[in-house]
Each structure stands twice: as C-alpha cells, then as structure tokens.
Amino acid sequence: MKRIFIAVVALLATTNLYALDSLAVQAIKPLASPIVVDTLTTDNPSLSVLLFNDGTWRYVQSATIEQDTTVFSRYWDTENISAYRTLSIDSLPKSVAINLVDSLKNYRYPYIGRITSRYGIRHRRAHNGVDIALKVGDTICSAFDGRVRFSKATDTGYGTLVIIRHDNGIETYHGHLSARLVEEGDRVVAGQPIALGGNSGRSTGPHLHFETRYYGQSFDPERLINFHTGELRRDHFLLKKGYFSIYSKYSQDFNAEAERETAEKRENALSAEKRYYKVRKGDYLGLIAKRNHTTVSAICRLNGIKPTTTLQIGRVLRVK
Numbered sequence: 001m002k003r004i005f006i007a008v009v010a011l012l013a014t015t016n017l018y019a020l021d022s023l024a025v026q027a028i029k030p031l032a033s034p035i036v037v038d039t040l041t042t043d044n045p046s047l048s049v050l051l052f053n054d055g056t057w058r059y060v061q062s063a064t065i066e067q068d069t070t071v072f073s074r075y076w077d078t079e080n081i082s083a084y085r086t087l088s089i090d091s092l093p094k095s096v097a098i099n100l101v102d103s104l105k106n107y108r109y110p111y112i113g114r115i116t117s118r119y120g121i122r123h124r125r126a127h128n129g130v131d132i133a134l135k136v137g138d139t140i141c142s143a144f145d146g147r148v149r150f151s152k153a154t155d156t157g158y159g160t161l162v163i164i165r166h167d168n169g170i171e172t173y174h175g176h177l178s179a180r181l182v183e184e185g186d187r188v189v190a191g192q193p194i195a196l197g198g199n200s201g202r203s204t205g206p207h208l209h210f211e212t213r214y215y216g217q218s219f220d221p222e223r224l225i226n227f228h229t230g231e232l233r234r235d236h237f238l239l240k241k242g243y244f245s246i247y248s249k250y251s252q253d254f255n256a257e258a259e260r261e262t263a264e265k266r267e268n269a270l271s272a273e274k275r276y277y278k279v280r281k282g283d284y285l286g287l288i289a290k291r292n293h294t295t296v297s298a299i300c301r302l303n304g305i306k307p308t309t310t311l312q313i314g315r316v317l318r319v320k
Helices: 002-013 022-026 250-273 285-291 296-303
Strands: 036-041 047-052 057-061 095-099 115-117 120-122 125-127 130-133 139-141 146-153 160-166 170-180 193-197 207-214 217-219 236-240 276-278 316-318
Antiparallel strands (some): 095 236, 115 130, 120 125, 139 193, 160 170, 170 193, 207 217
C-alpha cells in the first residue's frame, strides 16, 4: 500500500488537473466493494482523490465544494423519512434534465437480483419501488455518490432503512435491511457498501425494497436501472412530472421510448449524411456537382431549382 500511495502522489505531482483528459477520468470505474483508505487533496480545490484498498483510485468532488450547493442543505431532515412534506408537487417543473454520470459522477448497481415485485399498484395499494430477492446478509451498495440523509431502524413497513441523497438530487431508499453500514451525514461514493440485506419491517421474506425519489416524489426505478444486468439505462435522464404517478411504469413506456430512440438515431444518421455547399464566384451547377461527386439533377431536386437557375454568390445549396 505504501508503494501505491507514493505512486499516486507522484502522478498527481506531475499532472495538471485542469488539463486532464476526460476520457481518462471516465475510464476509472468504481470497485465492486471499495474500501476508502485515504483521501488526497489536489491543486484543483474542487477535486480530491480517493485511494482504495486494492490500489485503485478515482477523482471525486470535494466535500468543501459540495457544501456550497443546496442539494444537502435545503429540505435536509435526518429524523423523518420524508424530508419534503411541505413541498407541493405542483411546485415542481414539468421536466428536469438530470446528469446521472459524467467524468466525475459515477454509478454502481445497488444489487443485482430477481425482481419479485415492480413499481405500481399492488394489492390495491401503491408500491413505490421494486423488490429484489436476496439472502440475509447480502451486500447492498450506493448507486451514485452522495450523502446519507436517514439511517435508522424504523417501526414502519420499511423496517431498517437507509436513504441516500445523491449529488444529482435523486434520493434512493433501501428498506428491509438487517444491518446498516453508514450513518446520517456520511459521505458515500458509488459502489460503496452501505447496508446488508434482510427481512425487517413489513416483509414476507428476505428482499431489498429499492425506491428512487426526486423532491419526495417516487418514480419507477426501472427507468434508471436495468436490474437484470445492473447497467444504467442512460447517462442523462429526462425526468418528467408525469412519471410521479404510481400508474406510470417504465414497462408501459418502453416501446414508445424505444421507437423514439430509433427515430432519433435514424434522423441523426440522415443529418450526418447531408452536405451543403456555398456558391463562390465562377461556380455553375455542373462544376458544383463535379466537386461534390453528385449530379446536376440531384442538386436541383434537393434545392427546388432548375438547371437554368442563376446562382447568387454566397447561396448555400444542399448537395447531398
């Protein structure tokens, strides 16, 4: 470990953190079960470096910078499960764009297992998350970087519960636990073990009850995570107000979203194929067609002109 620590210090001493290649930073993946052994400051006050017990490391936003945001100050409540009791859903925007991961924000699946109950109405009651089968004592990890807002054994249906408010504003609930590995106020990173699975609270068997909420409003966690593979469905998520309805499930919207994604890809491909040409002095349609490996008739069709049309200098023609 001493040799690893010296190597990282030497790397930092010779690296301009402001000029880091973002691709190199993105390549650093969180550990399956990381244990932070040390934290290093850098020349950039917004970044620090975490050293893990197997010698790997990655950049994170420093706690000092985090304290300057309102994510961990507004509606911060460590005693009550719901921190947004006074906030009306009417005050929330119709949609909000959320960056789930980037060169600094990381992700790790909380637990991969068989889903036994999905988001929606169950037994005539709202089921605000997904239930994932596990064995008592299985490790549960934080999905994103964040701070623990609530960590208690409750007398509610959740049983022992850990709630993490993440840097992106989303809160994740982890219920029916057998043990808590973090306390209120603890800073956690994606992939860090936060609890052990259990059977506490209103539960018919060992499982993880996992919820995703934004400003107190639940939405289907499957919109973010593919629990069969553990993969994040997208890096950037457009959270729509309509998703807060208990009747709005990812499975219902999947075909429409897939069709939209396919249409967008097709449109982007067509846009990439389009080519334009600005008319210069001395140009004529035959010369322009030759330069762009096309035909006069094709240029006329794309621009709604005739072969005899007089070309004005500076006019932009679509050539493909």
